[in-house]
Amino acid sequence: MQFGPIFRALMHNKTRFLLITLEVAFTLAIVVNCINVTLDFRRQYTEPSGMDEDNLVIVSTQPFGPDFKEEEFVDALEREDLEHLRVFPGVVDAVSISAIPMSGGGSATGRKPLDSELEGVTVPHYTVSQHVVDALGIEIIAGRNFEPGDFELERDENGDIPHRNVLVTQTMADALFPDGDALGSLIQNDEGQLTETIVGIVSDMQNSWPSFLEGKNRVLFFPGQPANSRRMTYVVRAEAGAMDSVFTGIESRMIETNANRIVTVETHAEFRQETFEAQLAMVKMLGSVSLLLLVITSLGIVGLTAFSVTQRVRQIGTRRALGATKGDIIRYFLVENWIITGIGLLIGLGLTIGLNILLVNVGGAPKIEWPLMVAGMALLWVTGVIAAFVPALRATSVAPEIATRSV
Amino acid sequence: MLAYQLKIAFKSLKRNPVLSSVLIGGIALGIAVSTAFVTVYYMMASDPIPDKSDRLFAVQLDSWGADNPYDDERPEEAPMQITYQDMVGIMQSDIPTHQSGMYRSSLTVLPDAESDRPFRATTRLCFSDFFEMFDVPFAYGGPWDSRADAGPEPVVVLSRDVNDRLFGGEDSVGRTVHIEDRDFKVVGVLDEWRPMVKYYDITNFEFGESEEIFVPFNFNRSLELYSSGNTMGWKFYPGNEYEDFLQSESVFIQMWVQLDSREQRQDYVSFLNAYTEGQKELGRFERPTNNKVRPVMKWLEVNEVVPEEAKLMLIIAVLFLMVCSINLIGVLLGKFLARAPEVGVRRALGASRRSVFMQHIIECELIGVLGGAVGIVLSIVALKLINGLFSEGTFRFALDLNMVGAGVLLSLVAGLIAGLYPAWRICRVAPASHLKLQ
Numbered sequence: 001m002q003f004g005p006i007f008r009a010l011m012h013n014k015t016r017f018l019l020i021t022l023e024v025a026f027t028l029a030i031v032v033n034c035i036n037v038t039l040d041f042r043r044q045y046t047e048p049s050g051m052d053e054d055n056l057v058i059v060s061t062q063p064f065g066p067d068f069k070e071e072e073f074v075d076a077l078e079r080e081d082l083e084h085l086r087v088f089p090g091v092v093d094a095v096s097i098s099a100i101p102m103s104g105g106g107s108a109t110g111r112k113p114l115d116s117e118l119e120g121v122t123v124p125h126y127t128v129s130q131h132v133v134d135a136l137g138i139e140i141i142a143g144r145n146f147e148p149g150d151f152e153l154e155r156d157e158n159g160d161i162p163h164r165n166v167l168v169t170q171t172m173a174d175a176l177f178p179d180g181d182a183l184g185s186l187i188q189n190d191e192g193q194l195t196e197t198i199v200g201i202v203s204d205m206q207n208s209w210p211s212f213l214e215g216k217n218r219v220l221f222f223p224g225q226p227a228n229s230r231r232m233t234y235v236v237r238a239e240a241g242a243m244d245s246v247f248t249g250i251e252s253r254m255i256e257t258n259a260n261r262i263v264t265v266e267t268h269a270e271f272r273q274e275t276f277e278a279q280l281a282m283v284k285m286l287g288s289v290s291l292l293l294l295v296i297t298s299l300g301i302v303g304l305t306a307f308s309v310t311q312r313v314r315q316i317g318t319r320r321a322l323g324a325t326k327g328d329i330i331r332y333f334l335v336e337n338w339i340i341t342g343i344g345l346l347i348g349l350g351l352t353i354g355l356n357i358l359l360v361n362v363g364g365a366p367k368i369e370w371p372l373m374v375a376g377m378a379l380l381w382v383t384g385v386i387a388a389f390v391p392a393l394r395a396t397s398v399a400p401e402i403a404t405r406s407v
Numbered sequence: 408m409l410a411y412q413l414k415i416a417f418k419s420l421k422r423n424p425v426l427s428s429v430l431i432g433g434i435a436l437g438i439a440v441s442t443a444f445v446t447v448y449y450m451m452a453s454d455p456i457p458d459k460s461d462r463l464f465a466v467q468l469d470s471w472g473a474d475n476p477y478d479d480e481r482p483e484e485a486p487m488q489i490t491y492q493d494m495v496g497i498m499q500s501d502i503p504t505h506q507s508g509m510y511r512s513s514l515t516v517l518p519d520a521e522s523d524r525p526f527r528a529t530t531r532l533c534f535s536d537f538f539e540m541f542d543v544p545f546a547y548g549g550p551w552d553s554r555a556d557a558g559p560e561p562v563v564v565l566s567r568d569v570n571d572r573l574f575g576g577e578d579s580v581g582r583t584v585h586i587e588d589r590d591f592k593v594v595g596v597l598d599e600w601r602p603m604v605k606y607y608d609i610t611n612f613e614f615g616e617s618e619e620i621f622v623p624f625n626f627n628r629s630l631e632l633y634s635s636g637n638t639m640g641w642k643f644y645p646g647n648e649y650e651d652f653l654q655s656e657s658v659f660i661q662m663w664v665q666l667d668s669r670e671q672r673q674d675y676v677s678f679l680n681a682y683t684e685g686q687k688e689l690g691r692f693e694r695p696t697n698n699k700v701r702p703v704m705k706w707l708e709v710n711e712v713v714p715e716e717a718k719l720m721l722i723i724a725v726l727f728l729m730v731c732s733i734n735l736i737g738v739l740l741g742k743f744l745a746r747a748p749e750v751g752v753r754r755a756l757g758a759s760r761r762s763v764f765m766q767h768i769i770e771c772e773l774i775g776v777l778g779g780a781v782g783i784v785l786s787i788v789a790l791k792l793i794n795g796l797f798s799e800g801t802f803r804f805a806l807d808l809n810m811v812g813a814g815v816l817l818s819l820v821a822g823l824i825a826g827l828y829p830a831w832r833i834c835r836v837a838p839a840s841h842l843k844l845q
Contacts, residue, residue: 015740015828015832016737016740019733019736019737019740020737022733023730023733023734023737026726026729026730026733027730029726030723030726030727030730033723034723037719062513062515062527064515064517064525064587065588066588158645158646158647158651159646159647159648160645160646160647189643190643191642191643193643193645194643230633262515262524262525262526262527274798277796277797277798277801278714278716278797280796281793281796281797282716284796285720285793285796286723289440289723289727292436292440292727293727293730296433296436296437296730296731296734297730297734299429299433299734300433300733300734300737300738303429303734303737303738303741304737304738304741306741307737307740307741307744307745310741310745311744355722355726358722359719359722362715362718362719362722363715363716363718363719363722364715364716364719365719
């Protein structure tokens with residue numbers, strides 16, 4: 001098959017040529033950019049949390065009633081709740097915690113190595129009861145777990161706790177001590193009223209803010225009693241396969257112990273879904289738009305190729321009469337289509353990069369990687385071939401004798 | 408003439424229903440997607456209180472530390488919220504027409520009905536001016552009296568949803584609601600109030616629903632209520648008691664004022680500057696004086712409330728419509744040129760180029776309008792689907808008249824742009840050549 005004649009024939013019908021080229025180019029630009037953004041969002045919400053997330057149940061309780069004004073009462077109830085939760089059939093362990101990881105809610109503060117002149121590192125932190133490591137399903141990498149003694153806290157005259165033993169994640173340890181000597185080291189708040197000793201380093205897990213990109217695996221655990229008069233939150237880890245029975249049974253167990261509270265039981269997956277709601281929505285919206293666009297573009301290619309077949313019925317007839325096979329005719333239209341989409345894809349390459357630059361600047365999109373670009377071009381090329389095939393097939397049914405008719 | 412041309416256009420569309428539905432469907436999809444996406448952007452970016460957004464001001468005081476800007480990347484920015492002590496200080500001013508410090512928290516409501524369990528209601532603590540300042544609509548009753556602020560007296564304003572839940576939607580003004588450990592008297596019930604952007608508090612869930620109940624600010628002390636939004640601090644404060652928190656440098660209060668004239672605004676800025684100068688003498692406000700009084704739209708702009716995703720969708724929407732138009736040009740060209748012999752005959756019989764051109768443009772516009780109509784219906788469906796992607800009540804995107812108008816205009820423009828070239832091509836058909844073929 002010779003490109004020359006096909007190309008010259010194309011040049012006789014520049015408009016059609018131009019239209020398909022443009023359509024392919026813009027479609028490539030939009031589809032590749034949509035997929036690029038979609039993949040980025042997908043990566044965000046499918047990233048592992050580092051916890052045994054599939055088996056975590058979150059029990060949030062919001063107490064009411066005068067009893068809860070008493071600190072001793074709250075502490076006693078917290079202990080009782082934890083005992084009940086830990087012996088509940090199918091439960092591995094449970095912890096009382098001040099906020100729920102990956103929920104978007106929580107606290108952060110600044111910490112730096114003791115007596116350091118540097119600016120503090122932003123540290124998302126959780127106050128937790130005992131058993132946090134087993135309840136979240138993370139691991140001790142270095143040093144030791146919390147011991148009961150770590151929870152015997154001494155308060156100063158203001159009620160503050162001037163010194164505590166703490167656990168940090170690996171990422172947090174590296175952020176504070178880049179040289180790797182975090183274990184056993186002391187850290188302090190900006191002005192030095194509070195100090196802590198790092199007694200253990202745990203495996204990485206995501207904190208409350210997945211959007212805090214460079215620091216999303218920074219976590220610091222304070223030993224303490226996180227429950228207060230306004231809320232008591234527990235993370236419960238179920239045995240594999242026991243999730244459903246744990247999930248359904250806990251609420252009534254909590255109300256049995258104390259009915260003066262609102263109890264909400266959710267799986268951690270539900271929190272993840274809420275946190276990434278916008279990303280999920282964008283994936284669905286942009287995905288549908290890409291799909292629609294591919295359909296529209298292929299319809300357009302079908303239409304324009306069909307039109308060109310109709311216009312060239314006499315030529316096709318002539319070629320057939322001169323000995324061209326049906327295969328030759330199909331090949332002619334397919335090669336023509338390849339040339340057009342090929343040029344469209346080349347122009348589209350430029351447009352895609354241009355649109356990507358725009359979206360990086362105003363839309364916070366990531367840069368497009370080459371493999372994606374190539375995959376996008378292949379996708380459109382295949383779409384183009386399929387779309388051109390239908391009308392090309394019809395062209396083969398043109399009878400040779402049509403060339404001999406004058407009307 | 409127009410009626411005649413419309414008639415021919417209709418006939419032409421009916422002659423090839425498959426092709427016509429492809430044409431109309433194509434433009435309809437383009438209009439549907441672009442109208443839906445533009446609506447999302449438009450609703451997020453539009454003025455939430457157009458009647459007085461230029462008279463409502465967010466107040467910012469830069470109370471942060473000397474070497475410690477609130478925002479490291481934009482050190483010229485003051486914190487978005489203010490401390491409790493500063494709220495008390497600046498609310499001494501009698502310059503603003505209305506003013507209120509406020510924050511979001513939550514309170515447990517204990518319904519009387521046996522069938523209903525206690526529930527945590529999102530709560531706004533604010534002053535009586537809040538309601539008039541933000542034009543909050545009431546179904547029953549009204550704001551509490553400003554004297555109730557001082558007490559504070561146990562009065563409450565309920566949202567419509569909470570009133571539906573507690574009182575079956577009846578006029579509950581004067582009745583009692585048990586909240587936490589005391590009885591509150593209902594003074595007002597809100598009508599549906601749902602600004603798209605919760606502009607008065609954008610520190611968290613800026614697109615979320617407004618609060619379920621409203622109580623006088625000064626209950627913060629007796630109920631020891633922390634903010635359920637952002638609380639930010641830069642300075643360690645000793646102690647864990649609520650009073651320690653109130654006296655600290657922690658910011659958690661949104662401060663709004665209504666200033667009706669330029670002079671009022673100038674006076675108020677001078678007042679704020681004098682206030683912070685006074686505080687500097689007490690050793691606070693270590694940074695250069697940097698008080699900001701920003702009107703609603705400026706406030707939303709500076710804090711980049713419209714999410715990047717919405718801008719991204721806007722760009723995609725425009726490009727999508729463009730591809731649909733290019734597609735339309737191609738199909739129209741095919742359709743028209745296939746008719747060349749017929750047009751040749753018409754031309755030979757004396758039809759002018761102009762009338763052939765007009766004839767085809769009108770056909771394109773007809774396709775545009777039909778596609779636009781279908782597209783607007785589809786965009787309503789699309790917006791419903793988009794709302795469904797978020798948990799209930801997060802977004803209520805819907806078309807308004809402006810957007811319907813924009814949709815119609817878009818479809819007319821798309822029809823015209825797509826039709827220009829094909830119509831021009833077909834009106835250039837030479838009468839003779841096609842006659843020969845026939």
